[in-house]
Amino acid sequence: MNRRIPGVLTLEAPAVPEVPVVFDSPHSGTVYPDDFDYAAPEHIVRTGEDTYVEELYAAAPGFGAAFLKAHFPRAYIDANRATADIDQELLDEPWPGPVTPSIKTTSGIGLIWRMARPGCSIYARKLTVAEVKTRIDTYHQPYQHILMETVSGVKQRFGRVWHVNCHSMPAVSDERSPEGAGIRRADFVLGDRDGTTCAPDFTAYVAGEIRAMGYRVALNDPFKGVELVRMVGAPAEGRHSLQIEVNRDLFLDDATKVKTAGFEKLKADITTLIGKICDFAKARTEIA
Numbered sequence: 001m002n003r004r005i006p007g008v009l010t011l012e013a014p015a016v017p018e019v020p021v022v023f024d025s026p027h028s029g030t031v032y033p034d035d036f037d038y039a040a041p042e043h044i045v046r047t048g049e050d051t052y053v054e055e056l057y058a059a060a061p062g063f064g065a066a067f068l069k070a071h072f073p074r075a076y077i078d079a080n081r082a083t084a085d086i087d088q089e090l091l092d093e094p095w096p097g098p099v100t101p102s103i104k105t106t107s108g109i110g111l112i113w114r115m116a117r118p119g120c121s122i123y124a125r126k127l128t129v130a131e132v133k134t135r136i137d138t139y140h141q142p143y144q145h146i147l148m149e150t151v152s153g154v155k156q157r158f159g160r161v162w163h164v165n166c167h168s169m170p171a172v173s174d175e176r177s178p179e180g181a182g183i184r185r186a187d188f189v190l191g192d193r194d195g196t197t198c199a200p201d202f203t204a205y206v207a208g209e210i211r212a213m214g215y216r217v218a219l220n221d222p223f224k225g226v227e228l229v230r231m232v233g234a235p236a237e238g239r240h241s242l243q244i245e246v247n248r249d250l251f252l253d254d255a256t257k258v259k260t261a262g263f264e265k266l267k268a269d270i271t272t273l274i275g276k277i278c279d280f281a282k283a284r285t286e287i288a
């Protein structure tokens with residue numbers, strides 16, 4: 001069943017008989033909430049977006065996979081972070097719950113982003129605990145809950161589930177990147193948190209299919225996957241979760257957010273890949 005929470009998310013149900021695959025796009029939202037009140041220039045705040053990723057994977061329901069997408073922007077609150085990944089520096093009062101900042105938070109890109117990019121603060125003010133709580137309750141938690149509910153439902157019906165967490169990455173790294181600044185990235189980076197969020201055959205299969213289309217693929221370097229693949233992935237229990245990062249210069253002018261001529265070719269190749277992933281999952285479910 002399709003679900004839609006305006007401004008927050010859409011869950012598209014399979015349009016044909018279901019296969020045990022779930023796709024999600026947590027960072028492609030472009031609906032900027034009225035209470036965001038950022039001070040940085042809009043084009044810099046927008047660098048956080050995985051713009052158009054939900055379009056690249058739009059074919060998923062047509063292959064029988066569910067597809068969840070966020071509508072809110074990542075810089076407002078990041079669905080791919082843990083709830084306790086709070087940046088105390090952003091707040092005008094102490095956070096009343098547990099605070100376990102990740103390495104991402106120290107770079108200003110935790111649950112609520114503080115920095116739009118190195119040297120550029122998002123806000124000219126502190127945030128209240130109440131407004132952060134509202135973002136968590138209204139945007140972040142519904143996204144994570146509906147993803148887990150969808151994955152669990154598929155797992156219950158099929159015994160196994162494969163989840164693909166869809167992202168895009170800037171073509172070249174900057175100062176806060178794990179690999180240091182100025183490095184041109186591969187076309188695709190697959191992240192399974194060093195082999196812990198899905199069985200190795202899934203990562204190897206997806207890497208092989210993408211390489212067969214002529215792209216350069218890296219594994220877990222520089223992106224291993226963060227909270228959503230960690231939350232979903234439990235290969236011993238039949239829940240396989242893989243992050244796919246695609247290089248923005250294959251389809252986007254990242255400065256203007258205008259699609260380039262490469263978009264349609266990349267979308268066609270990703271559509272082929274979605275079909276292959278669904279075939280992979282179907283084959284492994286029939287013999288389960």
Ligand SMILES: [Zn+2]
Pocket residue numbers: 027050166167168
């Ligand atoms: Zn992303």
